[in-house]
Amino acid sequence: xxxxxxxxxxxxxxxxxxxxxxxxxxxxxSGGTTLYDLMKLGVERPHHLIDIASLEGADRIDTGGxxxxxxxxxxxxxxxxxxxxxxxxxxxxxxxxxxxxxxxRNMATVGGNxxxxxxxxxxxxxxxxxYPCNKREPGSGCAAIGGLDRTQAVLGVSDxxxxxxxxxxxxxxxxxxxxxxxQGPTGERTIPIAEFYLLPGKTPHFEFAIMPGEIVTGISVPxxxxxxxxxxxxxxxxxxxxxxxxxxxxxxxMDGDHVRRAHIALGGVATRPWRAREAESLxxxxxxxxxxxxxxxxxxxxxxxxxxxxxxxxxxGARTLADAIMTAGRKMQ
Amino acid sequence: MSDPHDRQFLEITRRQVLEAGTIVAVSGMLxxxxxxxxxxxxLAPENGVTVQVRFQINGQxxxxxxDARASLLDMLRERLGLVGAKKGCDHxxxxxxxxHIDGRRVASxxxxxxxxxxxxxxxxEGVGSADTLHPMQQAFIDHDALQCGYCTPGQIMAAIxxxxxGHASTPEEIREYMSGNICRCGAYVGIVAAIxxxxxxxxxx
Numbered sequence: 001x002x003x004x005x006x007x008x009x010x011x012x013x014x015x016x017x018x019x020x021x022x023x024x025x026x027x028x029x030s031g032g033t034t035l036y037d038l039m040k041l042g043v044e045r046p047h048h049l050i051d052i053a054s055l056e057g058a059d060r061i062d063t064g065g066x067x068x069x070x071x072x073x074x075x076x077x078x079x080x081x082x083x084x085x086x087x088x089x090x091x092x093x094x095x096x097x098x099x100x101x102x103x104x105r106n107m108a109t110v111g112g113n114x115x116x117x118x119x120x121x122x123x124x125x126x127x128x129x130x131y132p133c134n135k136r137e138p139g140s141g142c143a144a145i146g147g148l149d150r151t152q153a154v155l156g157v158s159d160x161x162x163x164x165x166x167x168x169x170x171x172x173x174x175x176x177x178x179x180x181x182x183q184g185p186t187g188e189r190t191i192p193i194a195e196f197y198l199l200p201g202k203t204p205h206f207e208f209a210i211m212p213g214e215i216v217t218g219i220s221v222p223x224x225x226x227x228x229x230x231x232x233x234x235x236x237x238x239x240x241x242x243x244x245x246x247x248x249x250x251x252x253x254m255d256g257d258h259v260r261r262a263h264i265a266l267g268g269v270a271t272r273p274w275r276a277r278e279a280e281s282l283x284x285x286x287x288x289x290x291x292x293x294x295x296x297x298x299x300x301x302x303x304x305x306x307x308x309x310x311x312x313x314x315x316x317g318a319r320t321l322a323d324a325i326m327t328a329g330r331k332m333q
Numbered sequence: 334m335s336d337p338h339d340r341q342f343l344e345i346t347r348r349q350v351l352e353a354g355t356i357v358a359v360s361g362m363l364x365x366x367x368x369x370x371x372x373x374x375x376l377a378p379e380n381g382v383t384v385q386v387r388f389q390i391n392g393q394x395x396x397x398x399x400d401a402r403a404s405l406l407d408m409l410r411e412r413l414g415l416v417g418a419k420k421g422c423d424h425x426x427x428x429x430x431x432x433h434i435d436g437r438r439v440a441s442x443x444x445x446x447x448x449x450x451x452x453x454x455x456x457x458e459g460v461g462s463a464d465t466l467h468p469m470q471q472a473f474i475d476h477d478a479l480q481c482g483y484c485t486p487g488q489i490m491a492a493i494x495x496x497x498x499g500h501a502s503t504p505e506e507i508r509e510y511m512s513g514n515i516c517r518c519g520a521y522v523g524i525v526a527a528i529x530x531x532x533x534x535x536x537x538x
Contacts, residue, residue: 001402002402003380003381003382003400003401003402004381004382004401004402005382005401006382006384006401006445006447008447008448008450029445032443032444032445032448033425033440033443036404036443036444036445037424037425037443039402040423040424041424049401049445049447051445051447051448053448077437100513101425101428101440101512101513101514102438102491102494102495102498102500102510102513103425103428103431103438103439103440103491103513104425104440104443104513106437106438106439107439107440107443107444239512240508240509240512241512241513
């Protein structure tokens, strides 16, 4: 790891000014659970760290207004334990409590978690650098394609990259139509989460619609009755503390026995948090049973493209979604 | 493995690994010897950009000039001589380095030491004493909740926090909220039993 400077900013303005003044190699750090890890691996090589974990008021959680608001600096553990979130939006709480370990949830923030980098083993092969990776070294090639690709994506893949988007929280937020607040040197803006994550295409090194110097300052989630009938199902190689092989965020607004509007997103199987619109429209207006749930699961994976060792994710993903739909459907309003 | 070519390949690989290992071992000793001479003049100088941190460590105020890159784990072990927290994976995956910051458990290997300025750090050295063990330490002994002991300081720090968070009400909940601490000896049954025993005592205290 190369030598670097470190300062702690107290306000967003102080942080963005420090970022501009530091020039090349400047990098914001919050919880640091991704960035510091990747610095140790030689994948990230910042010169200047600007700590934004202590920005004034950045950890605000406000569930009392028209939307749920989560300050970007709120800890994953604190949002996971919030009583309103747990009761009225279990999909959000579960996506956090099933992520990482309590130690990391006490460090990582809900804003920083949006920017977590992929766990693709070839991407993380930084210091040794024996394998090419288009995300780490643009244009160098992709060793995962045709390589050890058991954990790679089957949805949203390109010929340049098949790396899985690693998060759980961003998947739940995608299902719930969250909006991301950003603040940078030129002011504030808010964008739908659907526009925040980029497909790899030919440029897998561009992952997020965030400009240099911008900071994620908050996340808002529109309130909806579908929150109560929601769940996050995560299937892993072990029961806890592992990344998803397949996961599904499901929330259902119901009219009696019939689905009025389904919210569905998938994790562990795609190159970005994956909104499953085909599955949603298949459920809308229908009563839920095992058959329609599995049909929705299969619809979500209709365009899936497997590599050498990850074809199992297509069946696993479809059944994970089907199970999550059944679980959400059984919940009382 | 039944293919003779595979076996040959494996043997060659093993020999190469052993040779490589010898080189690493030798080269690994050289800098240590050089450092030992250099460190005769008190504190080892940090060789990067440094920052000053003021913090509480196990109830005692402390001030250190540290390399801005340093992890809290390295600072505890190398600068303060508090070697209870262990370096298992150094990537936040095993929990052996668990300590408390302002009463909350964290992975000290993934915590920049610079971040603890103004904070309160507690390590395994700060809970209990040789004469009066913490109830969680006693419970680990009572239940043989370890074999080699390498993960134990991290397990105990995580376990104390697990109880204080209110996540130790059932064996299932304990297993879920202790999943960030790996024990390769497989003492998990004893660890869960120890936490069940200590939880009511800690909650009362």
